[in-house]
Amino acid sequence: MLRAGVIAVQGDVAEHAAAIRRAADRHGESVEVEEIRTAGSVPDCDLLLMPGGESTTISRLLRDEGIDEEIRAHVADGDPLLATCAGLIVASRDAKDDRVATLDVLDVSVDRNAFGRQKDSFEAHLDITGLDEPFPAVFIRAPVIDEVGGDVEVLASVDGRPVAVQQGNVLGTSFHPELTEDSRLHGLAFFE
Numbered sequence: 301m302l303r304a305g306v307i308a309v310q311g312d313v314a315e316h317a318a319a320i321r322r323a324a325d326r327h328g329e330s331v332e333v334e335e336i337r338t339a340g341s342v343p344d345c346d347l348l349l350m351p352g353g354e355s356t357t358i359s360r361l362l363r364d365e366g367i368d369e370e371i372r373a374h375v376a377d378g379d380p381l382l383a384t385c386a387g388l389i390v391a392s393r394d395a396k397d398d399r400v401a402t403l404d405v406l407d408v409s410v411d412r413n414a415f416g417r418q419k420d421s422f423e424a425h426l427d428i429t430g431l432d433e434p435f436p437a438v439f440i441r442a443p444v445i446d447e448v449g450g451d452v453e454v455l456a457s458v459d460g461r462p463v464a465v466q467q468g469n470v471l472g473t474s475f476h477p478e479l480t481e482d483s484r485l486h487g488l489a490f491f492e
């Protein structure tokens with residue numbers, strides 16, 4: 301039995317939990333999902349997921365609760381982390397915003413809300429490295445990744461700008477993979 305933790309200070313916690321369960325099912329794994337709001341649980345988790353929301357709020361709450369150090373240790377131990385939208389912003393090296401205390405577990409810099417007004421929210425069928433068929437990706441005031449470190453692989457881009465990246469055990473997306481029934485992205489992050 302694998303233990304999956306969903307950081308639950310904000311965001312689509314239930315949707316991510318459901319997506320992890322569906323992905324585990326497809327891969328023949330059994331998983332127990334825990335919602336994490338306080339320090340002490342992350343060290344027991346095999347998989348970790350950081351949802352979207354508001355990156356300023358999430359990073360502040362993680363720091364106040366002392367969960368930030370636990371996430372860093374999880375990644376340093378080689379255990380998988382999926383960070384989506386604001387989660388990606390928090391996981392990054394640099395969000396170019398003093399109000400976001402980034403965890404620096406993914407060697408990318410991001411621009412918050414960079415798709416601008418016209419493209420505030422949109423859906424795209426994305427070709428993602430590692431998935432056979434295009435993925436229905438929902439973007440909501442999404443960040444753009446504007447710099448990637450040497451160890452970071454770009455898995456998908458929109459208009460030439462990276463929106464899904466992987467660095468070893470950390471996978472980050474600008475979009476919300478939990479908002480459709482398609483759990484292949486969760487499978488890619490955790491079970492492949």
Ligand code: GLN
Pocket residue numbers: 351352353354355356384385386387389412413440441442443
């Ligand atoms: N715009 C948000 C931020 O900058 C992210 C949006 C999201 O997670 N859907 O934190």
